[in-house]
Amino acid sequence: MEVRLDTEKCQGHLRCMDxxxxxFDCDDLGYGVVVLSGPxxxxxxxxxxxxxxxxxxxxxxxR
Structure with missing residues (x-):
């Protein structure tokens, strides 16, 4: 399974990071990013x- 983050939809709530x-982590602007590469x-x-x-x-x- 792979996780994908739609950066157009992300508003930076960062529940994923919690x-x-x-x-997950956040970028310099406070939006979520996936730090995992691969499944x-x-x-x-x-x-x-x-x-x-x-x-x-x-x-x-x-998915």
Missing amino acids: IAPDI VPAEAVERVSRCVSNCPESALTL
Whole structure:
């Protein structure tokens, strides 16, 4: 599975960073970025799924 962040939708709430700081960070302007390259590790899938469902802008997808 891979996580994707739509930078056009992200408003910088950073809930993703609170839930999965090993997967998400913020840029210099305070918007979310995915720091993981490649597939989401099995042990992080549940947390990333929570990030997707908690994003108020629906900027995250998990495939």
